[in-house]
Amino acid sequence: MTTLALPAIIQGGMGIGVSGWRLARAVSSHGHLGVVSGTALDSLFVRRLQDGDPGGDLRRAMRAFPLPGVAADALRRWFRADRGTDEAYRMLPMYRKGASLARERLTMLASFVEVWLAREGHAGAVGINLLTKVQLPNLATLYGAMLAGVDYVLMGAGIPREIPGILDAFAERRAASLRLDVEGLPADRAESVRLDPAEHWEGTPPALRRPSFLAIIASNSLATMLSRKASGKVDGFIIEGPTAGGHNAPPRGAPSYNEGGEPLYGTRDEVDLEAVAELGIPFWLAGGAGSPEALASALVAGAAGIQVGTLFAYAEESGLAPEYRQSVLEHAARGEVDVLTDPRASPTGYPFKVVRWPADPVPVAPPRTRVCDLGYLRTAYARADGRIGYRCAAEPVDAYVEKGGAAEDTEGRRCLCNALMANVGHAQVRDDGRVEPPLLTSGDDLAGIARFLRGRTRYAAVDVLEYLTSG
Numbered sequence: 001m002t003t004l005a006l007p008a009i010i011q012g013g014m015g016i017g018v019s020g021w022r023l024a025r026a027v028s029s030h031g032h033l034g035v036v037s038g039t040a041l042d043s044l045f046v047r048r049l050q051d052g053d054p055g056g057d058l059r060r061a062m063r064a065f066p067l068p069g070v071a072a073d074a075l076r077r078w079f080r081a082d083r084g085t086d087e088a089y090r091m092l093p094m095y096r097k098g099a100s101l102a103r104e105r106l107t108m109l110a111s112f113v114e115v116w117l118a119r120e121g122h123a124g125a126v127g128i129n130l131l132t133k134v135q136l137p138n139l140a141t142l143y144g145a146m147l148a149g150v151d152y153v154l155m156g157a158g159i160p161r162e163i164p165g166i167l168d169a170f171a172e173r174r175a176a177s178l179r180l181d182v183e184g185l186p187a188d189r190a191e192s193v194r195l196d197p198a199e200h201w202e203g204t205p206p207a208l209r210r211p212s213f214l215a216i217i218a219s220n221s222l223a224t225m226l227s228r229k230a231s232g233k234v235d236g237f238i239i240e241g242p243t244a245g246g247h248n249a250p251p252r253g254a255p256s257y258n259e260g261g262e263p264l265y266g267t268r269d270e271v272d273l274e275a276v277a278e279l280g281i282p283f284w285l286a287g288g289a290g291s292p293e294a295l296a297s298a299l300v301a302g303a304a305g306i307q308v309g310t311l312f313a314y315a316e317e318s319g320l321a322p323e324y325r326q327s328v329l330e331h332a333a334r335g336e337v338d339v340l341t342d343p344r345a346s347p348t349g350y351p352f353k354v355v356r357w358p359a360d361p362v363p364v365a366p367p368r369t370r371v372c373d374l375g376y377l378r379t380a381y382a383r384a385d386g387r388i389g390y391r392c393a394a395e396p397v398d399a400y401v402e403k404g405g406a407a408e409d410t411e412g413r414r415c416l417c418n419a420l421m422a423n424v425g426h427a428q429v430r431d432d433g434r435v436e437p438p439l440l441t442s443g444d445d446l447a448g449i450a451r452f453l454r455g456r457t458r459y460a461a462v463d464v465l466e467y468l469t470s471g
């Protein structure tokens with residue numbers, strides 16, 4: 001169990017690759033909590049290797065990976081010093097239940113490398129963020145992060161009830177399993193995925209330090225439920241409001257929308273902080289909390305601090321492709337950005353924040369041909385023949401309907417996997433030469449970022465930390 005002092009500022013996990021190791025390292029080396037995104041890390045890792053690993057950072061971290069042969073094998077398969085920018089990336093097969101040991105090891109390696117690099121050169125704590133809904137790679141991602149000594153695991157986007165016990169199991173060298181959500185599964189059948197450290201080590205696996213577990217939640221009832229019924233200790237809660245960047249929890253009750261089609265949130269969506277405080281578990285506030293005043297009022301409300309995303313997403317150390325980062329900041333400095341809460345864009349069905357700005361390449365890009373080849377947001381479903389299939393509402397409509405999905409579910413869906421890879425400079429190139437378009441996400445606070453910028457259009461993570469602590 002970690003005995004580190006609680007951080008006042010958590011740099012929120014931002015996937016895919018926006019909060020990479022560079023950003024997390026910058027934040028953690030200043031004594032706050034830097035968090036790497038664990039989402040789609042295996043695919044991101046093999047794309048970075050195909051881009052030649054400029055600077056050699058990945059290869060330096062790979063040398064420290066403790067399972068023999070895995071790093072050498074990954075280098076042999078994926079490293080390219082000469083990939084042309086108009087060449088398509090080679091792909092990993094999409095994750096499915098029963099992934100091979102080799103695939104698990106590659107995922108562990110990717111996660112190990114990200115955490116190892118974030119921890120390099122300082123003594124501060126580092127966390128990893130995973131989306132609970134992305135179930136299949138999560139066990140291997142967690143195990144790899146623990147091999148690298150991760151201090152915190154932060155998970156939302158679903159109910160991470162089983163995760164604390166999984167961390168306990170891996171710390172104690174035991175196998176862990178996770179119930180797999182399968183749509184249409186008969187009530188008397190359950191499916192799960194499993195990872196056994198003993199299958200990866202010759203001899204006894206090492207005991208590992210159990211990271212602290214922080215659950216990201218948007219309601220009192222979930223906090224209470226997790227504090228009582230999680231499979232192990234929940235060390236804290238991040239209470240995230242609907243102004244936060246990325247995915248948001250849907251509003252409670254019957255949905256209603258404003259003129260722009262954005263979901264409306266009401267008093268029922270407010271979290272009763274006194275009730276959370278009564279649970280006696282530390283908590284942080286997230287979503288529009290990126291100001292010195294918000295930090296001060298969070299502390300007054302009994303919180304340990306705040307979790308901030310948007311301000312860090314545009315810092316120089318973030319993984320956002322520099323051309324998008326710069327373009328958004330230049331427009332934001334003039335008050336020319338909008339953030340829309342799109343209830344349809346994400347195939348998860350959760351509202352997703354989308355940035356709109358005058359130089360947004362998406363509205364003028366040629367229409368995208370649907371293709372599902374990364375597959376992290378697919379849901380598992382029970383096929384008529386009793387086997388498990390996988391579908392995503394952003395995949396080609398015919399394929400989705402053939403798999404039993406409803407055509408109306410596909411309307412307005414965006415391929416977040418490919419778009420988020422494009423956001424961080426690893427867009428796939430298609431056979432016809434088209435490049436996957438980006439889709440930027442930020443919190444509502446992006447519209448007011450000029451107050452923090454004070455005329456700048458470049459800044460570093462340390463500038464955010466200085467600003468937040470300036471009160």
Ligand SMILES: Cc1cc2nc3c(=O)[nH]c(=O)nc-3n(C[C@H](O)[C@H](O)[C@H](O)COP(=O)(O)O)c2cc1C
Pocket residue numbers: 011012013014015016018037039129130131155156157216240243244245246247286287288289290307308309310311313441442443444445
């Ligand atoms: C670009 C971006 C990506 C994000 N991705 C994730 C994610 O993958 N997982 C997650 O739990 N939260 C994600 N978030 C939410 C942040 O971790 C954080 O809680 C949130 O941004 C805080 O609100 P703020 O944006 O108003 O500061 C993301 C936020 C942004 C801006």
